[in-house]
Amino acid sequence: MLFAQQDDVMSLRIMTxxxxxxxxxxxxxxxxxxxxxxxxxxxxxxxxxxxxxxxKRSNRVHQVAVLAKSLGMYSTFGPAIPLTGGKYGVAILSxxxxxxxxxxxxxxxxxxxxxxxxxxxxxxxxxxxDLEEANRLLSFxxxxxxxxxxxxxxxxxxxxxxxxxxxxxxxxxxxxxxLSNITDNSSNYxxxxxxxxxxxxxxxxxxxxxxxxxxxxxxxxxxxxxxRPVLVEIRMDRYTTGIPSLREDDVELPAFAPDAVYDLSGxxxxxxxxxxxxxxxxxxxxxxx
Numbered sequence: 001m002l003f004a005q006q007d008d009v010m011s012l013r014i015m016t017x018x019x020x021x022x023x024x025x026x027x028x029x030x031x032x033x034x035x036x037x038x039x040x041x042x043x044x045x046x047x048x049x050x051x052x053x054x055x056k057r058s059n060r061v062h063q064v065a066v067l068a069k070s071l072g073m074y075s076t077f078g079p080a081i082p083l084t085g086g087k088y089g090v091a092i093l094s095x096x097x098x099x100x101x102x103x104x105x106x107x108x109x110x111x112x113x114x115x116x117x118x119x120x121x122x123x124x125x126x127x128x129x130d131l132e133e134a135n136r137l138l139s140f141x142x143x144x145x146x147x148x149x150x151x152x153x154x155x156x157x158x159x160x161x162x163x164x165x166x167x168x169x170x171x172x173x174x175x176x177x178x179l180s181n182i183t184d185n186s187s188n189y190x191x192x193x194x195x196x197x198x199x200x201x202x203x204x205x206x207x208x209x210x211x212x213x214x215x216x217x218x219x220x221x222x223x224x225x226x227x228r229p230v231l232v233e234i235r236m237d238r239y240t241t242g243i244p245s246l247r248e249d250d251v252e253l254p255a256f257a258p259d260a261v262y263d264l265s266g267x268x269x270x271x272x273x274x275x276x277x278x279x280x281x282x283x284x285x286x287x288x289x
Contacts (some may be wrong), residue, residue: 008237008238009211009235009236009237009238010121010235010236010237010238011214011233011234011235012044012045012122012233012234012235012236013041013042013043013044013045013215013231013232013233014043014044014045014046014047014124014155014157014179014203014231014232014233014234015038015041015043015045015046015047015157015203015229015230015231015232016046016047016048016049016126016157016158016159016180016201016202016203016229016230017034017037017038017046017047017048017049017201017225017227017229017230018048018049018050018128018159018191018201018225018226018227019034019048019049019050019051019063019224019225019227020050020225020226020227021050021051021052021055021057021058021063021088022034022052022058022061022063023225023226024223024224024225025193025194025222025223025224025225025226026223029057029058029059031061031063031066031067031070032070033223033224034067034224034225035067035070035071036224037219037221037224037229038067038071038093038229039070039071041219041229041231043093043231044094044095044096045092045093045094045095045096045117045119045124045155046073046092046093046094047090047091047092047115047124047125047126047157047158048064048067048090048091048092048093048126049090049126049127049128049158049159049227050088050090050128050159051063051064051077051088051089051090051091052083052086052087052088053077053079053086053087053088053089054085054086054087055083055084055085055086055087055088056084056085056086057084060085060086062077063091064076064077064091064092064093065077067093068093071093073093073094073095074093074094074095074096074097074098075091075092075093076091076092076093076094076098076101076115076117077089077090077091077115078090078091078092078103078113078114078115078126079103079113080110080111080112080113080128081110081111089113089115089128090113090115090126090127090128090158091115091126092115092117092124092126094117094119094124096119096120098117098118098119099118099119099120100117100118101115101116101117101118102115102116103115103116104116104142104146106127106129106130106135106138106139106142107130107135107138107139108129108130108131108132108135108139109130109131109132109135110130110131112127112128112129112130112135112139113127113128114126114127114139114142114143114146115127116146118150118152121152121153121238122152122153122154122155122209122236123150123152123153123154123155124154124155124156124157125143125146125147125154125155125156125157126156126157126158127139127143127156127158127160128158128159128160128161129158129159129160129161129162129168130161131161133162133166133167133168136160136161136162136168137167137168137171140168140171140172143156144175144206147175147176147206148206150206153205153206153207153209153210153236154205154206154207154209155179155203155204155205155206156176156203156204156205156206157201157202157203157204157230158201158202159200159201159227160200160201160202161200162200163198163199163200164182164183164184164199169182169202172202172204175206175207176204176205176206176207177204177205177206177207177208177210178202178203178204179203179204179205179210179213179216179232179234180201180202180203180204180216180218180230180232181216181218182199182202184199187218188218189218189228190218190227190228190230191226191227191228192226192227193221193222193223193224193225193226193227193228194222194223196218196228200227201227201228201229201230202230203230203232205234209236210234210235210236211234211235211236211237212234212235213232213233213234213235214233214234214235215231215232215233216232217230217231217232218230219231
């Protein structure tokens with residue numbers, strides 16, 4: 001059976017932040033404030049929502065590029081709608097340059113999008129879901145289909161405009177593992193920033209790809225935006241990122257019961273424990289739907 005050595009474990013700091021097109025609670029647009037919040041958190045990858053690109057109200061600035069330059073990170077923009085001569089949507093900041101990226105339209109009374117970036121060892125997606133529940137539920141099917149097609153660990157974050165007891169989050173929990181804390185506690189509330197009363201910002205993984213979660217934190221930042229940012233730090237086995245090249249002889253097959261299913265840490269799962277996502281059977285990757 002595969003066992004990860006200490007050097008095979010990687011740490012990843014993931015952040016999600018609705019930056020309200022750079023406007024703080026005082027309605028002043030100042031990207032320096034958001035840059036400081038992000039920089040102080042030292043994330044490896046960040047999903048941003050409500051991002052302007054060359055929009056009149058934000059002085060025609062390509063906001064994610066400005067943030068990336070300030071933070072020494074790479075930027076990827078996912079436009080959702082045209083807006084006063086520019087575009088408005090979501091974005092991803094990353095320490096690592098993406099291998100590829102694409103944008104998937106999502107339903108919404110105001111058009112929405114799912115931005116997906118592929119990195120060497122994982123895939124990261126960011127979205128800002130619609131205010132109408134019907135559109136959020138329609139978006140769910142598109143998100144799951146996208147997550148299921150990847151062989152690498154898949155993470156998703158964003159402002160999903162829904163609470164932990166909603167239909168959407170109930171569906172998400174059947175397919176995704178929530179890495180950010182979704183228990184009803186004031187320390188987990190993300191919106192509105194000054195006096196948060198709701199959890200609507202999330203970070204999750206598709207299937208069991210995380211070894212442990214070392215940090216779950218809603219950052220106490222009440223002024224830089226109307227949302228508070230969320231940060232998690234996870235540990236995962238590096239060998240899980242090699243799934244595309246996994247061969248039958250990578251695993252000692254006699255250690256596997258013929259019809260048993262194992263998670264990516266090598267633990268055998270019962271029918272009760274079985275989750276949707278990428279698993280192992282007879283040393284080969286399988287997708288449980």
